[in-house]
Amino acid sequence: xxxxxxxxxxxxxxxxxxxxxxxxxxxxxxxxxxxxxxxxxxxxxxxxxxxxxxxxxxxxxxxxxxxxxxxxxxxxxxxxxxxxxxxxxxxxxxxxxxxxxxxxxxxxxxxxxxxxxxxxxxxx
Amino acid sequence: xxxxxxxxxxxxxxxxxxxxxxxxxxxxxxxxxxxxxxxxxxxxxxxxxxxxxxxxxxxxxxxxxxxxxxxxxxxxxxxxxxxxxxxxxxxxxxxxxxxxxxxxxxxxxxxxxxxxxxxxxxxx
DNA sequence: TCCTTAAATCGATGACTATCGATATAGCGG
DNA sequence: CCGCTATATCGATAGTCATCGATTTAAGGA
Numbered sequence: 001x002x003x004x005x006x007x008x009x010x011x012x013x014x015x016x017x018x019x020x021x022x023x024x025x026x027x028x029x030x031x032x033x034x035x036x037x038x039x040x041x042x043x044x045x046x047x048x049x050x051x052x053x054x055x056x057x058x059x060x061x062x063x064x065x066x067x068x069x070x071x072x073x074x075x076x077x078x079x080x081x082x083x084x085x086x087x088x089x090x091x092x093x094x095x096x097x098x099x100x101x102x103x104x105x106x107x108x109x110x111x112x113x114x115x116x117x118x119x120x121x122x123x124x
Numbered sequence: 125x126x127x128x129x130x131x132x133x134x135x136x137x138x139x140x141x142x143x144x145x146x147x148x149x150x151x152x153x154x155x156x157x158x159x160x161x162x163x164x165x166x167x168x169x170x171x172x173x174x175x176x177x178x179x180x181x182x183x184x185x186x187x188x189x190x191x192x193x194x195x196x197x198x199x200x201x202x203x204x205x206x207x208x209x210x211x212x213x214x215x216x217x218x219x220x221x222x223x224x225x226x227x228x229x230x231x232x233x234x235x236x237x238x239x240x241x242x243x244x245x246x247x248x
Numbered sequence: 249t250c251c252t253t254a255a256a257t258c259g260a261t262g263a264c265t266a267t268c269g270a271t272a273t274a275g276c277g278g
Numbered sequence: 279c280c281g282c283t284a285t286a287t288c289g290a291t292a293g294t295c296a297t298c299g300a301t302t303t304a305a306g307g308a
Contacts, residue, residue, distance in 0.1 A: 058254095060255085070254085070256090071255090071258095074255060074256055075256090077255095078256080093253065093254050094255085095254080095255065
């Protein structure tokens, strides 16, 4: 247990904030995601997780390079997890982390000019 | 004066945080951008500015729909401006706001899988 | 069972922030 | 010069958050 992200990856797929004014619900949802990425330490942690070729990383490999205490790193990993940006799994003594692509894509798409419609013809 | 964004739109074009672990400087820079979008009220404000077909909007049109006091809205607009996400101009009694696309693209690109190389051939 | 290591939680603290009422600044019209 | 309107700033307050030391929980090995 304790492995379920507390925020769903998407409640309305591929929505942009640039096309029309977003509502309060949607704003809360997206703002929570950006808040998770709004701290430099957390952003570097997320970058270290995301950039692993294996797609996952042991938490033990994250404490040293961050220059922060173990409780602080654990705290930030928890926030990333609660924001739905990473998932985790205990393997023996260690805990491994990896990125949740869908949630990341939701945030990226929010800043993208438009949600591409698959029904629209590409040539007029 | 007072119209210059305090953060440059890009210091290293099109950089992703997913390819390699980012440094502290870059993390500070990007985190500041996300911090500006990490508040629901601010995100809705930004969305209202960005979604205008005219590309700009009078601040007077933003206070009412937000359900917040005028000083609060002004405060949030200032933070968006300091983060380099919007620019503004006084026109008579009113102040108009618009999005700074380059800064927005910087943040979006940070969450994108890779910076597309224009030299790479599109077909193998 | 005891020791070691890894990770999470607890409690405290200092810093930051969202919010608002009151006030100040800026421009327009008479 | 005097109001009127729009916007920004100020000061205060309540809430949130990043950080760390100390402690607890969890798992493995001897």
